[in-house]
Amino acid sequence: MALNDPPEGLGPKGMELWLEISEAFELRVDELRILGDACREADLIERMHIELQEARLVVKGSMGQDVANPLVQELRQHRALVARLLAALKLPDEEGQEERDARARSSQARKAALTRWRGTA
Incomplete structure (x- = not known):
């Protein structure tokens, strides 16, 4: 496996992110690891997003009360994690x-x- 080969098991969103970044930038080994983690998170976010499309936004809590579907919070947390991982790469934006x-x-x-x-x- 070459240094810039994508990690095994990436889904469509993760592969898209991997190719977009790895083809545009020369990354170190540690940065490739961070990118791989971000790509796996992107795939997980896509799966949760699809699941949430079919789910109710309000569900019953442990005491029978109405609560927000836990997937909503999970999505928010995973999106924040992807943002932190990508920020850790310190990639230049389009305008250097x-x-x-x-x-x-x-x-x-x-x-x-x-x-x-x-x-x-």
């Missing part, structure tokens, strides 16, 4: 950090020049 930094410096320089120009006029 260098471009944002350069634009910020350019904007600061322009403001400084305008301030100097207005001050001497």
Whole structure:
């Protein structure tokens, strides 16, 4: 198995995420592990989402009271976990950090020049 091969057993959503990231970025071994975990979570989220489509949003609790379906909370937690895992990869967004930094410096320089120009006029 090559370094960038997807982990075994990924479902469609996990495979989609794996390919999207692994083909766009060169990841270290530890980052590939994090990506694999995120892909498995993406598959689990998809399964829970499908299950929730057929389920009631309000179910009976242990004391017979109406409560939110536990899948709703589980989905929220797993989506938050995927967000944390992907954030841990520290992937650059579409506009790279260098471009944002350069634009910020350019904007600061322009403001400084305008301030100097207005001050001497």
